[in-house]
Amino acid sequence: MNDQSELPSGARSMRERILQAAMDTFIELGYADASTLKIATRAQVSKRELYALFGTKQSMLAACIADRVGRMRLPTRLAAPSERNELASMLAKLGAAVLREVTQPGVVAVFRLAIMEAHRAPEVAATLASARQSVRDVVRQIAEQARASGLIDKRAPGDMGGRFLALLWDDLMLSILLRQREAPATTEINRRAKRAAEEFLRLYAPQ
Numbered sequence: 001m002n003d004q005s006e007l008p009s010g011a012r013s014m015r016e017r018i019l020q021a022a023m024d025t026f027i028e029l030g031y032a033d034a035s036t037l038k039i040a041t042r043a044q045v046s047k048r049e050l051y052a053l054f055g056t057k058q059s060m061l062a063a064c065i066a067d068r069v070g071r072m073r074l075p076t077r078l079a080a081p082s083e084r085n086e087l088a089s090m091l092a093k094l095g096a097a098v099l100r101e102v103t104q105p106g107v108v109a110v111f112r113l114a115i116m117e118a119h120r121a122p123e124v125a126a127t128l129a130s131a132r133q134s135v136r137d138v139v140r141q142i143a144e145q146a147r148a149s150g151l152i153d154k155r156a157p158g159d160m161g162g163r164f165l166a167l168l169w170d171d172l173m174l175s176i177l178l179r180q181r182e183a184p185a186t187t188e189i190n191r192r193a194k195r196a197a198e199e200f201l202r203l204y205a206p207q
Helices: 009-029 036-043 047-053 057-070 084-102 105-117 122-148 161-169 172-177 186-203
Strands: none
Touching (some): 009 036, 009 047, 009 057, 009 105, 036 047, 036 057, 057 105, 057 122, 084 105, 084 161, 084 186, 105 122, 105 172, 122 161, 161 186
């Protein structure tokens, strides 16, 4: 599959159209019943054009997941905090951004699709794992800066991203994936993110 940045504008437009049609078809019918003919018809392209951009249906699914994950607007680099209140605010803002982006209906649909189709297209799970790791990396960057400044326990473990995400999510994502509840509103997102930041700082308070 060609890198989108290397494609001429017409091919990029066609690629985006195919990806949107494929995502809609995968979600509506499931991977098994989403034929390339149905996707091509929905995208108003020929099967030949479809296969020129995506060699297989599995590649198309992986590209759909990567495209949707790539749309999430998450901070990647943050300034070093200088005091605990600033650190708490930074973690809360990061947590709120993660919750807001990941609980969008389109992203939740991607997670459901990835769970159902991971055995057919393992690269889908790898794409989602990469996105999760990028968030952990941001938390690790913040934590390392805070540790160097004495804002958190210098003996704290090196990778604290997983712990922060666990405090942030609890069982929220599972409940959403199982359709037991809707995505949280802004008030709940901010409250949950603030609580996760406070609990994280209590857990790793300087000794």
